[in-house]
Structure formats: C-alpha cells, structure tokens
Amino acid sequence: MTTRIDARFAQLKREGRSAFVTFLMAGDPDYETSLAIIKALPKSGADVIEIGMPFTDPMADGPSIQAAGVRALRGGMTLKKTLELVRAFRKDDDATPLVLMGYYNPIYIYGVDKFLADAKSAGVDGLIIVDLPPEEDTELCVPALKAGLNFIRLATPTTDDKRLAAVLANTSGFVYYVSITGITGAAAADSSAVSQAVARIKRHTSLPVCVGFGIKTPQAARAIAEHADGAVVGTALVDALRASLDAEGQATAKTINAVAELAASLAQGVRGAQQAAE
Amino acid sequence: MTPARPNSYRSGPDERGHFGIFGGRFVAETLMPLILDLEKAYAEAKADPAFQAEMNGYLRDYVGRPSPLYLAERLTEHLGGAKIYLKREELNHTGSHKVNNVLGQIMLARRMGKRRIIAETGAGQHGVATATLCARFGLECVVYMGAVDVARQQPNVIRMEMLGAKVFPVQSGSRTLKDAMNEALRDWVTNVHNTFYCIGTVAGPHPYPMMVRDFQSVIGDETRKQLQEAEGRLPDSLIACVGGGSNAIGLFHPFLDDPSVEIYGVEAAGHGLTQLHAASIAGGRPGVLHGNRTYLLMNDDGQIQDAHSISAGLDYPGIGPEHSWLHEVGRVKYLSATDDEALAAFQLLSRLEGIIPALESAHAIAKVMELAPQRRKDHLMVVNLSGRGDKDVPQVGDLLRGKNS
Numbered sequence: 236m237t238t239r240i241d242a243r244f245a246q247l248k249r250e251g252r253s254a255f256v257t258f259l260m261a262g263d264p265d266y267e268t269s270l271a272i273i274k275a276l277p278k279s280g281a282d283v284i285e286i287g288m289p290f291t292d293p294m295a296d297g298p299s300i301q302a303a304g305v306r307a308l309r310g311g312m313t314l315k316k317t318l319e320l321v322r323a324f325r326k327d328d329d330a331t332p333l334v335l336m337g338y339y340n341p342i343y344i345y346g347v348d349k350f351l352a353d354a355k356s357a358g359v360d361g362l363i364i365v366d367l368p369p370e371e372d373t374e375l376c377v378p379a380l381k382a383g384l385n386f387i388r389l390a391t392p393t394t395d396d397k398r399l400a401a402v403l404a405n406t407s408g409f410v411y412y413v414s415i416t417g418i419t420g421a422a423a424a425d426s427s428a429v430s431q432a433v434a435r436i437k438r439h440t441s442l443p444v445c446v447g448f449g450i451k452t453p454q455a456a457r458a459i460a461e462h463a464d465g466a467v468v469g470t471a472l473v474d475a476l477r478a479s480l481d482a483e484g485q486a487t488a489k490t491i492n493a494v495a496e497l498a499a500s501l502a503q504g505v506r507g508a509q510q511a512a513e
Numbered sequence: 514m515t516p517a518r519p520n521s522y523r524s525g526p527d528e529r530g531h532f533g534i535f536g537g538r539f540v541a542e543t544l545m546p547l548i549l550d551l552e553k554a555y556a557e558a559k560a561d562p563a564f565q566a567e568m569n570g571y572l573r574d575y576v577g578r579p580s581p582l583y584l585a586e587r588l589t590e591h592l593g594g595a596k597i598y599l600k601r602e603e604l605n606h607t608g609s610h611k612v613n614n615v616l617g618q619i620m621l622a623r624r625m626g627k628r629r630i631i632a633e634t635g636a637g638q639h640g641v642a643t644a645t646l647c648a649r650f651g652l653e654c655v656v657y658m659g660a661v662d663v664a665r666q667q668p669n670v671i672r673m674e675m676l677g678a679k680v681f682p683v684q685s686g687s688r689t690l691k692d693a694m695n696e697a698l699r700d701w702v703t704n705v706h707n708t709f710y711c712i713g714t715v716a717g718p719h720p721y722p723m724m725v726r727d728f729q730s731v732i733g734d735e736t737r738k739q740l741q742e743a744e745g746r747l748p749d750s751l752i753a754c755v756g757g758g759s760n761a762i763g764l765f766h767p768f769l770d771d772p773s774v775e776i777y778g779v780e781a782a783g784h785g786l787t788q789l790h791a792a793s794i795a796g797g798r799p800g801v802l803h804g805n806r807t808y809l810l811m812n813d814d815g816q817i818q819d820a821h822s823i824s825a826g827l828d829y830p831g832i833g834p835e836h837s838w839l840h841e842v843g844r845v846k847y848l849s850a851t852d853d854e855a856l857a858a859f860q861l862l863s864r865l866e867g868i869i870p871a872l873e874s875a876h877a878i879a880k881v882m883e884l885a886p887q888r889r890k891d892h893l894m895v896v897n898l899s900g901r902g903d904k905d906v907p908q909v910g911d912l913l914r915g916k917n918s
Binding site: 389 | 540699
C-alpha cells in the first residue's frame with residue numbers, strides 16, 4: 236500500500252532533494268486562521284505537514300508549543316475539530332501528506348477504532364504519538380497500520396542499536412529522528428552528530444529519516460537537510476505565529492503571512508541543501 | 514464489566530507493568546531506555562541482601578523506624594465505636610511517609626551512579642524528603658513545585674532550600690502537582706545522562722508504581738506485626754488518604770490477600786463531587802497521563818481537568834494505577850472527604866489526641882469519624898497518619914480566621 240507520504244518521498248528522491256516538514260498546532264489561535272495557514276504551507280514550500288493535536292499536558296514540549304496548545308484549547312479546539320480541519324484542507328489538496336502529532340489520551344478517549352476510521356476518511360496519512368513507545372504498540376500502532384495509516388516513530392540519541400530494531404519494527408512512512416535529548420524548541424544538535432546518527436539509523440532501515448527539534452533558521456534547516464531526508468521545523472513557526480497575534484492572543488491581518496513567509500524562507504534553506512549536495 | 518477475581522491481589526504488575534488494564538509505560542522514546550535500565554537496576558537491588566540490609570539500617574537509625582502503632586483512646590471514646598489505631602508515619606524523620614520511598618530510590622540512584630536527583634512535589638513532603646536524603650548523601654537536588662503550592666506550603670519551600678535543594682516554581686497549567694510532574698519529566702528528557710527522577714508516589718511509568726509500593730510496604734508490614742503484638746490478630750479495617758496513593762498502598766498491600774480485612778481509600782472531594790474536586794475514581798474515568806493508564810479527571814475531549822483540594826498533596830487529577838485496579842476488582846473501597854470534612858477532622862485530632870495531622874491525612878481521619886461509630890467496639894480500625902500538619906499551620910490558621918476561604 237502506497238500512502239501520500241511514500242509517494243512524496245519517492246518524488247523528492249527523484250528530484251534529489253530533502254523534504255521540508257512543518258509543524259503547527261491545530262486551532263492555533265483559532266480554527267479559521269489555522270486552516271488558512273495550513274492551506275498556505277504547500278505554496279510556501281512545505282513538503283510534509285505535521286499538525287499538532289492540542290493536549291493539556293504535553294510532556295515532551297517546550298514553552299512555545301505548550302502555549303500554542305493552550306491557545307488552541309482556549310479557542311475551543313478538540314480532536315474532532317482537528318479532523319474537520321484535515322478534511323477541509325483535503326478539499327483543495329490531495330497530494331501533500333498530513334501527519335497528526337500529539338499525545339495518546341485524546342485519541343484513547345475518542346476511541347481508537349473510531350479515530351482511525353475518521354482520520355483515514357478525513358485524509359490523514361500518518362500519526363506521531365509522543366507517549367507511545369514500541370512497548371505499547373498494541374494500543375494504537377498496530378491498529379493504525381492495519382487501518383492503512385503510517386505510524387511514524389521517534390528515534391532519539393538514547394535509542395541504541397539494540398533498541399533501534401524494536402523502534403523500527405512497526406514504523407512506516409518515515410523515521411523522525413529527535414536530534415537532541417530534550418523538549419521541543421531547545422538548542423539544536425550540531426550537524427556532524429546528526430549526520431552520524433542518520434547514518435546509523437539508515438543501516439537499520441530503508442525508510443526516509445527526517446530530523447527535528449531545535450531547527451530555527453534557513454541556515455540550520457539547510458545544514459540538517461544536507462544530512463537527512465527531511466528537516467522538521469515547529470517551534471520557529473509557532474513563535475512567528477505568536478509574534479503576529481494581538482495582546483489578547485487573537486489573530487491579526489499579519490498572522491497568516493508571518494507564518495507563510497518564514498516557511499518560504501525555511502523551504503529555501505532546505506532546497507539550498509540540494510545544490511550543496513550536488 | 515467487573516474483571517474476574519484474581520487468585521492473589523498481591524501478584525501485580527505483570528512484566529509489562531500492567532495491573533489489569535492499568536499501568537504500562539506511556540513515555541517518550543527518549544525516556545524508554547532509562548526506564549528499562551531502572552527496572553533492571555531495581556530488580557538486581559531487590560535481590561541483593563546487602564542493599565536490603567543497608568536500607569534497613571538507614572530506616573532504623575536515620576528515619577526512626579519502626580513508626581509506632583498508637584491506640585487513639587480519646588478519639589475511640591469520642592466516636593464510640595471501633596477501636597482506632599494510628600500508624601504514626603508523621604513521626605518519621607521529615608514528617609511523613611514519603612521518606613520511606615525516597616530512601617530506597619536514593620540508594621538505587623547511588624547504585625546506578627546518578628549524581629543529580631530531580632523530584633516533583635505537591636505539599637512539599639516528598640520534596641523535603643528528597644532534599645533531605647540528597648543532603649545526607651551529597652547529591653544535587655532539583656525540586657519542581659507548582660507555583661500555587663509554593664505559595665500555600667511556604668514552610669516546606671523554606672525547608673527544601675535550607676537543605677540545599679533548588680526549588681523551581683512551575684507556572685504552567687494549573688500550577689499544582691500535575692504541572693510539577695510535567696516539568697520534572699521535561700527536565701528528565703533533557704538531562705538523561707546524569708539524572709535520576711525520584712517520583713514521589715505510586716504513579717508514573719512502570720517500574721515506579723511497583724517500586725514505590727515496595728518501598729512503602731514497610732508501613733503495612735510493621736502494622737501487621739505491631740497489631741499482632743498488641744491485639745493478637747489482624748485488623749478489621751484499614752483507612753488511608755489517596756492522592757497518588759503511596760501511603761495507602763504501603764498500608765494496604767500486605768493485607769490485600771486477607772479477605773477479613775476491609776480496606777478504604779479516601780480521595781479528596783474538594784468543594785464536593787459535583788463541583789471542583791480531586792477524586793479521580795469517584796469522578797473520573799480511565800485515561801493515559803504521566804506514563805500510565807489510570808483513572809483521571811478529564812473532559813469529553815480527553816483534556817485533563819484541574820483538580821482541587823484544600824490539601825496540596827491530594828491536588829492531583831489522577832491516582833496510582835494499582836488503586837484503579839483494586840477499585841475495579843472491588844478489593845478496596847474508595848470513599849471521599851470534602852475540604853470542610855478534612856478541616857473538621859484536622860481540628861478534632863489536634864484537640865483530642867494532641868496530634869496535628871497533615872491536611873492529607875485529615876481526609877482519612879474524616880472517614881474514620883464516619884465509619885468508626887458504625888462499627889462494634891471490638892472492631893480494630895487502623896488509620897495511616899501519613900504526615901504531620903506543621904506545614905499546614907499557616908494555611909489552616911488563615912482558613913479558621915476566615916481570611917482565605
């Protein structure tokens with residue numbers, strides 16, 4: 236079964252370049268603005284879009300993404316509305332892969348089987364669930380794979396070679412390498428360490444390896460993209476969004492462009508890596 | 514659906530950390546290797562007689578164990594029913610049961626070569642115990658505490674700082690114990706190489722609920738022996754307050770397979786179960802947070818709700834997974850006590866026995882006030898007096914003067 240994620244990475248391989256992967260929180264700061272931003276991202280050069288599912292207790296996220304979740308929840312966002320957002324995006328775009336990222340409890344409460352059916356029909360391609368390691372694969376990972384969704388696993392600097400096999404066993408779509416031990420938005424890893432880590436993971440899998448956590452500038456995105464199949468940027472985009480809001484945390488006329496413009500310059504950085512590699 | 518009655522209530526968890534459907538290891542991949550290391554190190558330490566002997570030495574000479582089992586004559590007389598014994602955990606060094614668990618974990622951290630200890634704390638009792646043992650063994654200590662709790666439990670904040678710990682007030686979320694735990698997990702995921710996370714209750718990912726329970730079971734083991742000496746038999750009932758539930762499981766666990774013993778856990782009902790409260794079993798449902806599946810307070814979208822209790826130590830929207838299981842299999846009955854009931858119990862015990870209980874423990878006393886009069890005079894009731902109330906004196910003083918209600 237080929238998913239939109241598989242198709243996109245195959246296409247990028249033919250083009251000889253790495254993916255620019257964006258992350259923003261669904262419903263930040265409100266549903267309409269969030270939908271408009273996500274619709275603008277492919278035009279800005281996003282190859283894969285990760286959409287955060289807001290959760291009250293995001294244990295692996297730094298202050299920026301925590302605050303994005305709080306804004307979204309205050310704006311009335313729910314998991315059901317996140318799926319509506321995906322469905323609305325899919326009306327105009329049937330090619331860009333969409334990955335939902337978040338924590339397990341809202342899905343568990345929604346009901347695993349119902350969630351997978353609704354996500355698939357809305358046009359979700361993959362899931363990244365931070366608090367579901369391979370030890371808990373029977374919860375969601377195995378049913379997701381059966382439902383035809385990719386389950387994208389996080390590999391980290393603490394994932395040693397012995398563990399890597401278990402981590403990769405039920406992974407599909409791509410592997411998300413978390414380049415540092417830490418929370419989102421923390422300091423970036425240096426690119427030589429990332430290069431070694433990506434090489435190590437690639438000895439165990441033929442899946443694309445995307446790298447995230449701590450990439451904030453076009454230069455950093457380019458440096459990472461030279462060593463990986465994709466560079467993921469989240470906190471920097473969320474920060475740009477926040478900086479465009481008014482004093483009450485509401486969207487302004489600048490909000491959509493603020494994110495789209497930063498995304499475009501980051502995409503340039505990632506695309507610059509291709510020339511560097513050639 | 515009630516799960517089948519097991520052969521033993523004391524055999525859990527299974528090798529994957531499950532008590533029935535509860536428990537598990539719901540953590541980020543970064544932490545998974547650490548949790549597996551911890552599980553292995555704990556299994557080795559548990560089997561090592563030298564580790565046990567060293568721990569028993571500190572429990573006796575540093576903590577001051579065994580803690581007395583004290584017949585509360587005036588409380589018994591006042592309530593006119595069951596004969597009430599208090600398990601005096603409040604007499605331990607640092608003033609609560611928390612030190613039993615912290616001692617075990619700090620000795621394990623030393624064995625694993627970890628020099629930096631982090632902890633979350635609600636009322637500050639676990640933070641104080643952690644700061645104390647870090648001082649004793651020369652380890653760096655960082656304590657995360659919700660900003661609301663920092664304000665209402667000032668005496669404990671000052672104690673932790675005097676002991677050399679760094680206390681971080683947590684400003685996210687409801688700024689209480691739940692958020693302190695989030696922040697401690699964020700620290701741990703960042704400082705994986707040198708840091709040991711000393712969790713204060715029977716919650717979190719496997720092996721914590723099992724390990725903390727094992728360290729706290731000294732409470733029930735001593736009670737069993739002490740009551741045998743005093744009365745020549747088993748207790749008829751046990752009562753303890755439950756936030757995460759470490760003092761409760763410590764008292765309960767050794768008695769779970771004695772069917773004649775009635776067991777009651779007391780959750781914090783805050784302003785009442787139809788209003789803001791912290792009673793996860795009474796008002797919540799199973800979900801996943803902080804590394805385990807357990808009863809949680811949440812809304813229909815799976816978002817965790819803010820808990821409320823007068824007692825910072827019970828102000829948590831979850832409960833340890835083993836309690837969730839003991840509830841579902843029906844071995845333990847979970848009751849709840851409101852802020853007002855706890856406050857009344859706090860005053861009653863102070864006046865009748867000359868013992869000022871922690872507000873947490875006062876929740877258990879509140880249900881003793883309800884249950885003891887319904888029992889015969891030969892009924893032996895043991896209540897865990899898990900902590901002393903010194904830390905609560907300023908807050909309760911304000912409440913009683915009507916300043917802060």
